[in-house]
Amino acid sequence: MPTHPEFTQDLHRQRLVAIVRGSDPEAALRSVLTLAEEGVRLIEISLNTPGAETVIARAVEEAGADAVIGAGTVITREDALRARDAGAQWMVTPALDKGFDHAIALGVPVLAGALTPTEAVAAMRAGAVAVKLFPASLGGPAYLRALRDPMPDVPFVPVGGVDAEAADAYFRAGAIAVGVGSPLLGDAPSGGDLAQLRRRAKAFQTVCAVGADV
Template sequence: MLNHTDFTRELHGNRLVAIVRGSDPAAALRSVLALAQEGVRLIEISLTTPGAETVIAQAGKEAGPDAVIGAGTVVTRQDALRARDAGARWMVTPALDEGFEHAVTLGVPVLAGALTPTEAVAAMRSGAGAVKLFPASLGGPGYLRALRDPLPDIPFVPVGGVDAEAARAYFAAGAVAVGVGSPLLGDAPHGGDLTRLRARAREFLAVCATGDAA
C-alpha cells in the first residue's frame, strides 16, 4: 500500500488514473500491462471485472515497479478486504459508502466518490486522499471551477466521460488529475485492440504533461 502523502504526490505528479473495467480477466490484465509499458502509473482495476482479485494480484507482479495498482468500485466492507488481500495499493469508491469507511479503516489511500460540496468536504474530513468528482459529466469543467472557488484545497479528480479534450478543460479548471475509463481503454479490456489502446495512452499522457497546472 501507499501512504496518503505518496498517493497525493502520485496524483499531482502523474495526473492520469486509468480505469480498467472489462468482461474478460485475461484481456483486462493485458490492458493493464500495455498501459504500464506506455508509462501510465496509476491503474485502477474495477472489482466489477470478472476475476478482479486475480487481475490485481497478477498486475502487481507483472506490471513492474513503476505501475501503482489500485482497486475500483469498492462499495462494501468485503470489497475493501478483497482488494487489500489481492494487493491493491489504493482504492476508489463511487460514493461515501461502507467500502470507503472500511478502506480508510484499513489505512489504504482512497479516492472517494463525491459530487456535491457537502460530500466533498465530508470525504476529506473522513480520511479520503482525494475526491473523485463523479459523475463529472453532469456539470463539466465549469462545475469543477465553481467547486474550487470555495474549496481550493480539495484535490479533485474528475471521472466520467473524460476524453482528451475534456481532460484539457478539467486541468484548466483546477483538476489535480483525471480518471479515464472507456475513452482511454476502448474495447481492450473486453479482448479488443491493444495497439489503439497504446496510442490513446500516449495521447492522454501528452495531455497530462502539457495541460494547465492545477
C-alpha cells in the same frame, strides 16, 4: 491518520488515473501491463471486472514498480477486504458508503466518490487523499470551477465521460488529475486492440503533461 505522501505525489505528477473495466480477465491484465509499458503509472481495476482479484494480484506482481495498482468500485466492507487481500495498493469508491469507511480503516490511499460540496468536505475530513468528482459529466468543467471557488484546497479528480478534450478543460478548471475509463481503454479490457490502446495512452499523457503547466 495516514497522509500517503508518495501516492499523493504520484497523483499530482502523473495526472492520469486509468480505469480498467472489462469482460475478459486475461484481456484486462494485458491492458494493465500495456498501460504500464506506456508509462501510465496509476491504474485502477474495477471490482466488477470478472476475476478482478486475480487480475489485481497478477498486475501487482507482473507490473512491479512500473505501476501502482488500485481497486475500483469499492462499495461494501467485503469489497474493501477482497481488494486488500488481492494486494490493491489504493482504492476508489463511487460514494461515501461502507466501502469507503472500511477502505479508510484499512489505511490505504482512497479516492472517494462525491458530487456535492458537502460530500467533498466529508470525504476529506474522513481521510480521503482526493475527491473523485463523479459523475463529472453531470456538471462538466464549469461545475468543478464553481466547487473550487469555495474549496480551493480540495484535490478533485473528475471521473465520468472524460475524453482528451474534456481532460484539458478539467485541468484548466483546477483538477489535479483525471480518471479515464472507456475513452482511454476502449474495448481493450474485453479483448480489443492493444495497439490502439497504446496510441490513446500517448495522447492522454500528452494532454496531462500540458495540464501540469496550467
